[in-house]
Amino acid sequence: MEVERKFIKIGERPDGSKVQLPIIKIKGEIGGPKVFIGVTIHGSEVTGQVSVWKLLDYIKKHGIKGELTIIPVMNPEGFNYNVRGIPESTIDLNRIYPGDPNGSFAERIVAKIWEIAKQHELIVDVHTAGKSIPFVILDPAPQPLRSKIEEYAYSMGITVLDEFPPEKYERRALAKSLPGVAIKENIPSFTVELPGYRGVDEVGAEAGYRALKNLLIKTGMIDGEFEELDNLVPVIKEKGYRRETIQSNYGGLVELHKKLGEKVNENETVATIRNVFGEVIGEVKSPWNGYIISINASSRVATGGSVASIAIKMKK
Ligand SMILES: [Zn+2]
CATH class of the missing domain: 3.40.630.10 (Zn peptidases)
Structure with missing residues (x-):
């Protein structure tokens, strides 16, 4: 080699x-x-x-x-x-x-x-x-x-x-x-x-x-056995999903209620948004059923910004 x-x-x-x-x-x-x-x-x-x-x-x-x-x-x-x-x-x-x-x-x-x-x-x-x-x-x-x-x-x-x-x-x-x-x-x-x-x-x-x-x-490049990864990280095994973004209608600090890989139902609250005084100004609900694949890492969001990404089932 x-x-x-x-x-x-x-x-x-x-x-x-x-x-x-x-x-x-x-x-x-x-x-x-x-x-x-x-x-x-x-x-x-x-x-x-x-x-x-x-x-x-x-x-x-x-x-x-x-x-x-x-x-x-x-x-x-x-x-x-x-x-x-x-x-x-x-x-x-x-x-x-x-x-x-x-x-x-x-x-x-x-x-x-x-x-x-x-x-x-x-x-x-x-x-x-x-x-x-x-x-x-x-x-x-x-x-x-x-x-x-x-x-x-x-x-x-x-x-x-x-x-x-x-x-x-x-x-x-x-x-x-x-x-x-x-x-x-x-x-x-x-x-x-x-x-x-x-x-x-x-x-x-x-x-x-x-x-x-x-x-x-x-x-065929290397020899070895296929290894499952679901003991290391969350894996969504169902096929036919695509990614979407859950956006906030409010600007503020993000209090998340969901974890990576967790299932979410349509209309379920994913995050609470608070203003800089700590007061709740709104809830962000998921428009879809799906699984959380990424979450806002900076804990703050502007209007239209992402609080999480979600894997949703594609329509046939
Ligand atoms: Zn990149």
């Missing part, structure tokens, strides 16, 4: 220091799949980097078949300064794929990632979702690609959800995310969201590692 670690230069900062993408390329026995794993396209989302260390430790001991490419930090600028996008800009790198090699700085970073990622048969984009359970998000895809993506996603052993409905998907420019462009090129791809708020979530990192290991077993 051959392991190569290097940096790919994208450009320079005003002071002449280099902006570069770290890349790990592992070549194993011939005949296996080609898999790409990318982490930290949102600079503040780091849990997946720890999952990758753990995965590399496993691979060192057990070897692989095929080729595995990992970019542990896809957004070096955001990572350095602990911001989602790029400092001094509000741009979201995961909304401008496939980028442009002669475009803006952000477009050049994304173009390089895409140039590398598209040479693979499976592309996994690892994020973190704050105080959340780990889950996979499936972008819309035509058949038979959709079935292939589902097969990989469910092999991970964590919750699998569909993206927002088409109007919201378009409005949020999610078709210009890494999985969005990969699917257009007929390459199976999805997003993995791990827990992590202002740093690494240790349980989330372990869950991410085991989920990625399960996935690589499924692809």
